[in-house]
Amino acid sequence: MKKINARMVMGFFLFLFGLNVNAQSITKLPPKSIAPYPLEITYFKTTNIIFPSAIVGVDRGSKDVLAQKAKGAANILQLKAARDSFPETNLTVITADGKLNSFVINYTPKPSVLNVSMKERDNKNSIFLSPGLVNKAEVTTYATHALYSKYKGRKVKHRKYGIRFGLNGIFIRDNLMYLRLTITNTSNISYDIDQLRFFIRDQKKAKRTASQEIEITPVHIQNKVTKIDGRSSQTLVVAVPKFTIPDKKYLAIQLFEANGGRHIELSVKNRTIIKAAVLPKLQINRKYTYQ
Known part of the structure; x- marks a missing residue:
């Protein structure tokens, strides 16, 4: 009987040892990676x-x-x-x-x-x-919410050539940031929009300045307009992938006039970006997505 008990105890310890070895081998498995x-x-x-x-x-x-x-x-x-x-x-x-x-x-x-x-x-x-980055229904819903939100936040604006260009709200939800921009034309000449572009730039330009910037491509533009009539104003919301700005850099928002020279640029620092307001969670139909 004692021999049987000794064998059972030995077997039990061997069993525990085997579990420990297997557990160690599992934890040492490398995570899934991609070959660069x-x-x-x-x-x-x-x-x-x-x-x-x-x-x-x-x-x-x-x-x-x-x-x-x-x-x-x-x-x-x-x-x-x-x-x-x-x-x-x-x-x-x-x-x-x-x-x-x-x-x-x-x-x-x-x-x-x-x-x-x-x-x-x-x-x-x-x-x-995450597929939520490019979900059309989600982006449209949150962009609309940001468009009509009463939140103003820190304003960044510039006025030139009778055009007032301003950033009056930054919002965030999950992996997307929503920038609310207002364009006001105080002149009598209509303003035709050629381009609206976003860059992260160095504050101090190097000799080869053309390559010292990274462009941010919008995912969606809510209330997209191509023309601001004289004595009128339009507000739009641009959805972009979330980001922050490294030291000694800034976000440049450029507005270009088609067939004209009234080009305006906003300079946004990181202290403005990090104060983005969080949009509340909404119920959204995820049926439609960008392709």
């Missing part, structure tokens, strides 16, 4: 990355990489080296289809490839983000 896409860039040539959807966010691992969206093409990112022989770094790009794209960047005097199409790549280099 290797990319080489140079100082004297531009490398173009073509994405299947519009670019909504770019993060550079180093200032040695200059990045900007191609003019007139929201899905093309242009890269160039700020100096030669820089150490290896990385680049992260988020697109409107909900993908995070990862790249490892190295310098070479003569890149073998200057144009890269991500349309033909598989999902090894990208992961899907």
Whole structure:
């Protein structure tokens, strides 16, 4: 009987030991990861990355990489080296289809490839983000709520050429930020809007200023207007992916007049961004989404 009890006790300890080993092996399993896409860039040539959807966010691992969206093409990112022989770094790009794209960047005097199409790549280099980022019904509902909200917050405004351009409300809900803008035309000449663009810029410009900014692409514009009649005013809400601004940078909001020279820019600092008001949770039909 004692022999049987001894065997049972030994077996029990071996069982516990086995559980402990299995638990340790499970906890040591690496998390799911994505393989970054290797990319080489140079100082004297531009490398173009073509994405299947519009670019909504770019993060550079180093200032040695200059990045900007191609003019007139929201899905093309242009890269160039700020100096030669820089150490290896990385680049992260988020697109409107909900993908995070990862790249490892190295310098070479003569890149073998200057144009890269991500349309033909598989999902090894990208992961899907929350579908709420691009839900049309959700964005429209919250943008409308922000449009009519009585909250004003910290105002940023500028007046020039008889045009008053102002930011009078910043709101946030989940992964999106809603910027409420008012355009007032105090002149008798109508103002035709050509472009409304958003950039994160360095406060102190470098020599190669064209590549020292990152453009933020709007997800949705509520009450989008193309013309401000004389002696009239319009308010709209622009939904963009949430962000904050690093030190020594600012958000530039540019308003361009079509066939005219009345261009206006707002400079928004991070202390204004972080005071965004939280929009209340609303019941929303999620049937329709952006494609």
